[in-house]
Amino acid sequence: MRAEYDFSQGKKDPYGNLRRSDIEELENLADLKEIADYEERERRGETEYYSAKEVWHMLGLDAENHEK
Numbered sequence: 709m710r711a712e713y714d715f716s717q718g719k720k721d722p723y724g725n726l727r728r729s730d731i732e733e734l735e736n737l738a739d740l741k742e743i744a745d746y747e748e749r750e751r752r753g754e755t756e757y758y759s760a761k762e763v764w765h766m767l768g769l770d771a772e773n774h775e776k
Contacts, residue, residue: 739767 747760764770 739769743767743769 743760743763746755746763749755750760765772
């Protein structure tokens, strides 16, 4: 948060890209955790609507989406 105050005078924030990439990485990890949790619930028979494969596809993390 300190960097935001240091660069609030119109100066370019050299840490902006780093933070953005860190946030994207954390979002990707959160997606992977969500899928892992869903797969575990699917194994226990607790899911009703989507298979784990469909969840991977909806999040765009399956092999089919990476080939494009």
